[in-house]
Amino acid sequence: MLKDLIEFIAKSLVDNPDSVSVSEIEGEQTSVIELKVAKEDLGKVIGKQGRTARAMRTILGAASTKARKRSVLEILE
Secondary structure, rough: OOHHHHHHHHHHOOOOHOOOEEEEEEEEEEEEEEEEEOOHHHHHOOOOHHHHHHHHEEEEEHHHHHHHOEEEEEEOO
């Protein structure tokens, strides 16, 4: 559920949605969601001063609280 949410947001932001890949590494209490985008779209996902990335992390945090799990978003280059 959380992986699909991040994938939807990222594909909506970038120019090349085919290059978006999201993987989830699940631990016992925490899951790490890794987001990879094309190099030219990296700025769009991060945003000015990291505002877009911070907003995505806030949304992920709210959704993971509802699922009673802690989630962390990692944006990979």
